[in-house]
Amino acid sequence: xxxxxLFASREKPVRKxxxxxxxxxxxxxxxxxxxxxxxEDKLGHGYVIGYATIxxxxxxxxxxxxxxxxxxxxxQITFAKGFAVGIxxxxxxxxxxxxxxxxxxxxxxxxxxxxxxxxxxxxxQDSGATAAAIQTKxxxxxxxxxxxxxxxxxxxxxxxxxxxxxxxxxxxSAAVLRKKPQSQPAQSAAAA
Numbered sequence: 001x002x003x004x005x006l007f008a009s010r011e012k013p014v015r016k017x018x019x020x021x022x023x024x025x026x027x028x029x030x031x032x033x034x035x036x037x038x039x040e041d042k043l044g045h046g047y048v049i050g051y052a053t054i055x056x057x058x059x060x061x062x063x064x065x066x067x068x069x070x071x072x073x074x075x076q077i078t079f080a081k082g083f084a085v086g087i088x089x090x091x092x093x094x095x096x097x098x099x100x101x102x103x104x105x106x107x108x109x110x111x112x113x114x115x116x117x118x119x120x121x122x123x124x125q126d127s128g129a130t131a132a133a134i135q136t137k138x139x140x141x142x143x144x145x146x147x148x149x150x151x152x153x154x155x156x157x158x159x160x161x162x163x164x165x166x167x168x169x170x171x172x173s174a175a176v177l178r179k180k181p182q183s184q185p186a187q188s189a190a191a192a
Contacts, residue, residue: 014068014085019092020064022060022088022089022091022093022096023096025061025096029053029054029100030100032050032053033097034104037050038108054162054166057093058090058093058162059169062086062176065077065174066177068082069082069177076180080174082173082174086169086171089166090167090170091166093162093166094163098159101154102155102158106151117141120141121137121141
């Protein structure tokens with residue numbers, strides 16, 4: 001078997017593992033976002049639910065790396081290869097998350113940022129912030145809203161929401177799952 005055909009035969013299962021686990025993770029994060037974001041003002045502490053969902057979805061990174069190790073790596077995987085598989089799964093999941101948010105935001109919740117900004121200002125007023133501090137925050141939120149209207153900025157901000165969680169889970173998973181090949185014991189002189 002030539003090195004090129006060996007590489008090609010290992011590449012297809014890797015892509016399948018990355019796509020499968022990345023899409024499952026992205027679908028779960030997107031589904032949960034779609035179910036919770038419309039009710040965020042009623043749920044209270046919606047960010048806790050949101051990040052718990054992201055952590056749950058990103059756990060598929062661990063299972064993807066393990067699947068690669070067990071099925072493609074024949075029980076062995078280096079930290080670098082585990083990281084490469086895991087970060088690929090994370091990126092696919094984050095892209096799914098971004099696409100879901102762009103659809104939700106622009107089609108169903110274009111007033112999300114207005115409600116969120118009003119919530120921030122109300123919180124400041126309830127905590128007794130000064131009028132100057134509130135006005136400064138209003139100006140800051142107004143500038144952010146202008147930036148957020150740009151779909152590329154919106155997508156970038158959405159991508160960096162789940163990415164650090166995925167990166168951390170990738171690093172931990174690659175470290176925990178790494179397995180080096182076991183060295184063959186040297187034959188003893190008596191057996192020879």
